[in-house]
Amino acid sequence: MGQAKQRSLKKTEIIQNAERCVYCDDPNPTTIEHMPPRGLFRNKDRPSGWEFACCSSCNQETRGSDAVAQLVAFVDPIDVIEPEKSWKLNAMVKVTGAVDAHAPGVLKELFNQQSWSNSLVRRRGLIHRVHASQASGIQTKFHLDRFSAKFGMASFRHFTGRELGMNGLIFTQWYLNAGLSQETFAAHLSILPGRHELAQGTKTSGEQFSVWFNTDKKNITAVLGTFHSNLFIQCICTDGEEFIDPLREALGPMVSAKFPTTNLVSASAPWASVSQRVRTALPNGGAGGLHEMRR
Ligand SMILES: [Zn+2]
Structure with missing residues (x-):
């Protein structure tokens, strides 16, 4: 069959x-x-x-809501540091279209750079600057x-x-x-x-x-x-x-x-x-x- x-x-x-x-x-x-x-x-x-x-x-x-869950599930600080290795980063980019179409306003809340805070993290012995985006929007x-x-x-x-x-x-x-x-x-x-x-x-x-x-x-x-x-x-x-x-x-x-x-x-x-x-x-x-x- x-x-x-x-x-x-x-x-x-x-x-x-x-x-x-x-x-x-x-x-x-x-x-x-x-x-x-x-x-x-x-x-x-x-x-x-x-x-x-x-x-x-x-x-x-x-x-x-499915699209927003996908977007946030794919966030991975290590991937952001080594974007070339990241299938998750690509998956995030791909799902943004669906988020934009079916969950208006979410991308603006998550990626409004004014709401980002800078912080430093240590990964594999190196210090990196990362952006922490807050998922606190309505x-x-x-x-x-x-x-x-x-x-x-x-x-x-x-x-x-x-x-x-x-x-x-x-x-x-x-x-x-x-x-x-x-x-x-x-x-x-x-x-x-x-x-x-x-x-x-x-x-x-x-x-x-x-x-x-x-x-x-x-x-x-x-x-x-x-x-x-x-x-x-x-x-x-x-x-x-x-x-x-x-x-x-x-x-x-x-x-x-x-x-x-x-x-x-x-x-x-x-x-x-x-x-x-x-x-x-x-x-x-x-x-x-x-x-x-x-x-
Ligand atoms: Zn039903």
Whole structure:
């Protein structure tokens, strides 16, 4: 059987096995969502696994957030120092078109040189001057929060075998390379005993994407995803009645201007909840024109 035919059979099977869209209550999803997206892999060479039934509106509308996640995941200070060796730098340049088209404002926030700070780093015995670009702009936060919510819902679907209920809660927190200390990473891992990666034949995703996880396989999942060496996303998702209130109580206070990359949103309208949260989490209330999404 040809590869194209196999792919289309697999697509049909994924769609038939789904109760609804992985991200919303649309009962008739027609497209396949790849989480993480193919573009996040070197030469788009993505091992299979983690393909989900998705409605076309969720799939299309969140393209910008996928592109922003790709852009930041590819950032690598060592590559910037030796650009000729860097496939990641090329991949970053390639994805800027999609970011510009589907996540307007993000490039300006990330690459506005006035917001760059100069610092010195030591690599292989030499001191280099590097620019540290801050991912603190409102558009950037919106897209990384939304990508994180997608990652949370997709991992819930993967580990429990069903879509996260509409009564559910999604807690997310993302880190860029410098933001996640060894201690925090170790603390996360101590409660996440499982490790998962995409695998297809001898091809595995480990260096590019892996997931540390803990779950009752029923109605709660906790995951830490690593996307290359620069983007880390922690998510807790639940729709278990016994977990919802205690989690809201425990995690609610974490979502504040003090921790700008945290987010706690409802599974019934995740994209609207993300925009609402972005507004309330930022000191200026999100003034400055958040790119609006329908959902
Ligand atoms: Zn949907």
